[in-house]
Amino acid sequence: MKYTCPFCMGLHDERMMRCTINNVTNNVPKAFVEDVIRGVPVIPIFTIGSSSHGKTCYLSSIFWNLYHGNIHKVWPGFTFDGLNRGTLENIRKNYVDLLQSNKLPAKNPVKFPEPIIVRFPGMPNRYHGLRNVFFYNPITQRDVIFVFYDVSGDVFLQEEDILRYLPILNRTNSLIFLISLPLLDLQVNETHEKNSVVTEMHSLLQVVTLALESNRVQMKRKKLILSFIWADEMWGHENKYGPLAEKITRGLPTISEMPDYFRDLTSQSKDIERYLSEKYGIFYNLCKQFGALSCVSVSALGQKPNSDGTINNITPYHIMDPILLAMKYEKYL
Ligand SMILES: Nc1nc2c(ncn2[C@@H]2O[C@H](COP(=O)(O)OP(=O)(O)OP(=O)(O)O)[C@@H](O)[C@H]2O)c(=O)[nH]1
């Protein structure tokens, strides 16, 4: 049998456990291959967005939340494991412990990132095998593997740089685009350049769409999850951020709460879309070129970092929304 390699995204024979990419040889975890062969879903999470918008903080917050949040109470029996020895150590050292000790991650270097392969036993999802053509299987809790790629935002400055990531982009059906409006506002104010927030947003997404098109990937096949990050800096500023200014208390849904939860997300997305189309119309229309669009508001830290670059106790806000939407688009939820 063949499996999709998390490093090069090519198809490998199940006996081939090594993959050389950009002159580095990687070992594909044996447990990963065995799981894929027994039908465990693999969901690649490829976050796109400019440097400093918070991609690494977002991932850190997700990993932090696995240890310190209430996810195991909402989904009884839920846990996670790294599929090779280095993974958990990497997650703890580079992501979780940092936030736990009130520090922020450093800027990522522009190099091909090692995928972080994590298995979530007890993750809510629908069984895909033997699917009834007329009805979905019900949502239950079973294993899901997520493969996270933490790339440097500088990759998205140039179409040439992003081409290296095309295999991952091709394979990822739901792209999570992290964008911080407060940061864009700040940058535009500080530089006094003629650039405006809308040109910045538009050109950022354009790099991705051009790269996809150059590889003949139809944008209609991709779903866009537009995640407005740094929500904490938008709360209360309704004049500027419209519906993104509202702090909504929505906990992680239990399995029976999923339908209502997705209904709430859709209605919130519609509000944000209306705001976008009015304020940043040309960008919004580019987003609508994708096969589907969802807009969410997220805060990895739940607060603005202190001026010395430290943080107090983090309080993640809606960080699972993009992940659950990606699962929904893949029909796993
Ligand atoms: N207010 C607020 N600021 C945040 C939040 N998350 C991240 N930040 C700020 O964003 C900065 C950059 O975050 P990173 O996660 O390192 O950004 P990145 O997108 O990974 O950047 P590159 O690695 O260069 O691509 C952090 O140092 C924080 O100051 C948040 O939830 N709220």
Ligand SMILES: [Mg+2]
């Ligand atoms: Mg980073």
Ligand SMILES: [Zn+2]
């Ligand atoms: Zn490979």
